[in-house]
Amino acid sequence: MGRHSCCLKQKLRKGLWSPEEDEKLFNYITIFGVGxxxxxxxxxxxxxxxxxxxxxxxxxLRPDLKRGMFSQQEQNLIISLHQLLGNRWAQIAARLPGRTDNEIKNFWNSCLKKKLMKQGIDPATHKPFLNYESLIKEEKEKSSMLMPLSQSQRFLATPTMHESSLMSDLNHYNNIVDLAALTEASRKFLMNKPAALDLDPLCYFEFQMDVAPFDYNLSLRNYQPTSLEQNQFGSNSNYFFTSMPCVDSSEFSDNNNNSAFLVNESSSNSSSMSVYQGANEAGFSWKSENKYLDPLLQFQVNAVKSEEFNKTSSWQEGLLLTHNNSIDFNACPLRSLSEDHSTEANFDVFQHL
DNA sequence: AAGAATGGCAACCGCTCATGA
DNA sequence: ATCATGAGCGGTTGCCATTCT
Known part of the structure; x- marks a missing residue:
């Protein structure tokens, strides 16, 4: 035992299928179906x-197979999906009617990979090829001249029980804040109504959110921007962030100098989330019109400076992959703060299948 | 022209997960 | 709880045709 029973049987054919075999199998499945x-x-x-x-x-043999060349749309879709899902070919194939995972995998490995590489894009990361070693070194050197800020610059607020852990994380170059801890910290900030936590203005954020129908959880990652990106932020930015895991939350808003995170999942078919940083800084929002999320939606959010964060968003259809009623939500950092104080964030919103 | 190298594709292998006894 | 089994998935192999040297 232990081996597949099929492998134990003798005189089983392997290798390519003959037309006769195909016919037998096709006829059988056509009549009796897949069982x-x-x-x-x-x-x-x-x-x-x-x-x-x-x-x-x-x-x-499946009759619903498309075959033939991949259209440009299909190719683009595969690339997008691969960026989101990685080598999860079955999930990718599920988005391309008439295509099999094997077919897509082969196509990726033999064509798309090379195509991307020719364009100077790393097919593994979908980002331009860079010499990361030297880049990171360079950025470290640059940032060491700019950073770190003094503690008072970083934190204007009353210290809290979570600040020290936040601080220690911020001391790393990549200063990835422990997501769970920060979420918890943020929640407590909110609940305790502390003074504003003024994060390093040269830092910005990446958000990650798990969403289930009635249970939202937002996490925040804070990291160092490159010097180029730093320049795109106002020097006196006042970043403040709170997040609040909500269950069927009623509306929460925090105006003035505070930022806010809002999740509403009402019993109706709508949900929304807003994140806002600082009194005069950009914010962004996430929204679903459907309680059970449309599996083919992606949101592009344009966050514009506004005094009321719930007016700051616009939406665009795109791609959203669903999985078990939960979402992995990755927002790119807010960036390109332009002269009119508008900023734009593109989100990849996806769920694991 | 011929052998080697490469590319494209079909199929296999090993693993994980779900299910049911 | 444990084991057997089957389905599905993704990495890998191997075959064949094409291209290269």
């Missing part, structure tokens, strides 16, 4: 293991 693959070979009169039959059907 127990392990019993298919016997019933269909094939000297194959069930696994082999399944593969042949799924990848070749």
């Amino acid at each position: 127990s693959w392990s019993s298919v070979p016997k019933l269909a009169g094939l000297q194959r293991c069930g696994k082999s039959c399944r593969l042949r059907w799924i990848n070749y």
Whole structure:
């Protein structure tokens, strides 16, 4: 035992399928439908293991297969999906009707990868090829001249129980804040109504959010921008952030010099979230019109300076992948603060399937 | 022209996960 | 709880055709 039963059986054929075998399998499945693959070979009169039959059907015989070249749209979609999902070919294939995971995987490995590389894009990260070693070193050197700020610059607020851990994290170059801790910290800030926490104005944020129908959780990651990015922020930015995990929350807003995180999941088919940083700084929002999220939506958010954060968002349809009623939500850092104090953030909102 | 190298694709292998006894 | 089994997934292999040297 231990091995697949199909592998124990003798005189099972392997390798390419003959037209006769294809016909047998096709006829059998056409008549009896897809059921127990392990019993298919016997019933269909094939000297194959069930696994082999399944593969042949799924990848070749299935009548709903598209075949032929991938269209430009399909190629773009694959690239986008791969950026979001990585090598999860089955999930990617689920978004391309008539295409199999195997087909997409092969296409990726033989064509798209090279195509991206030719464009100077790393197919693994979907970002331009960089010499990361030297880049990081360079940025470290640059930032060491600018950073760190004094503690008073970083934190204008009354110290809290979480500040020290935040501080220590900020001392790392990448200063990735422990997400759970920061979420918890933020929640407590909110609940205790502390004075504003003034984060390093040269830092900005990446947000991650898990969403289930009635349970939202926002986490925050804070990291050092590159010097180029630093220049795009106002020097006197006053970043403040709070997050609040909510369950069926009523509206929460925090105006004036505070930022706010708002999640509403009402019993109606709508939900929304807003994040806002600082009194005069950009914020952004996330929103779903459907309680059960449309699996094909992606939101592009344009966050514009406004005194009322709930007026700052606009939406654009795109791509959203769903999974188990939860979402992984990754916002790119707010960036490109322009003269009119508008900023733009593109979000990848996706769920694991 | 011929052998080597490469590319594209189909299929296999090993693993994980779900299910049910 | 444990084990057996099957389905599904992703990495990998191997075959064949094409291109290169």
